[in-house]
Amino acid sequence: MSKADYAYEVLLEEIRTGQIPGGTALRAAAVAARLGVSVTPVREALRRLEKDRLISYETHHGATVVDLGDEALAEFYGVRAVVEGLGARLAASRVTAVELADLRELHRSMVEAAAAGRLEGLGAGSERFHLRIADIGGPAFLGQHARAVRASFPVPATASLWLDPEVAARQLEAHERILRALEEGDGASAERVMIEHVEAGAVHRREHGAPPV
Structure with missing residues (x-):
């Protein structure tokens, strides 16, 4: 498993199980430090999560977990x-x-x-x-x-x-x-x-x- 795949799987599971609730801001640097990887694979993971419609990007706010209503x-x-x-x-x-x-x-x-x-x-x-x-x-x-x-x-x-x-x-x-x-x-x-x-x-x-x- 690549580092990007690892970051994606961890974040996907955390979002899916509600460990990271809707509305939470995801900072690439903070996630990278927590997972013990560099920022680059985390950014790739975030792009994949955006395609999955689980996170969105907002101006001045960065990546945010989608809060589904x-x-x-x-x-x-x-x-x-x-x-x-x-x-x-x-x-x-x-x-x-x-x-x-x-x-x-x-x-x-x-x-x-x-x-x-x-x-x-x-x-x-x-x-x-x-x-x-x-x-x-x-x-x-x-x-x-x-x-x-x-x-x-x-x-x-x-x-x-x-x-x-x-x-x-x-x-x-x-x-x-x-x-x-x-x-x-x-x-x-x-x-x-x-x-x-x-x-x-x-x-x-x-x-x-x-x-x-």
Whole structure:
């Protein structure tokens, strides 16, 4: 990994997880000192983040992390619902027995973790569940697009809806319904449940002000 790639990956993760919140000014020299690299690779990383629309440049202010509002939130979850819903519909006709078993095992581990009160890792598990389905349904394009959409919106892990036991239980029930639809080869149901599942996250975000995973 080059120094520019390193700086980009670190900053991307920090922005995406909310460690660097929207509105934060990013000074290349300060970032370079913190990461132990020169200013040049940091500037290259900032240019890449600008292309990702995660930072913007303003006169006399330099690079600033984009502060995404309610319209961006609605667009984010709307795009996610379309992409991941399509992935679920296509996956219903393409999923293999081995892939279903892997999804079942991931779901089982999440259910067990929730029952034991280990909620911190459920958000990451949910992301793996969704992206595996997208990869199965659309290995050429959809999986890549699903990842790009998720990477475009900061999601602090500490604000995940999966940290609420009651909400987590409902989300796991939705995962179970998606799995049943995949097992039955019912693409229409898989798409509908996936879209409802993603949209439930958007509703929770608007009502509680916490970006769900």
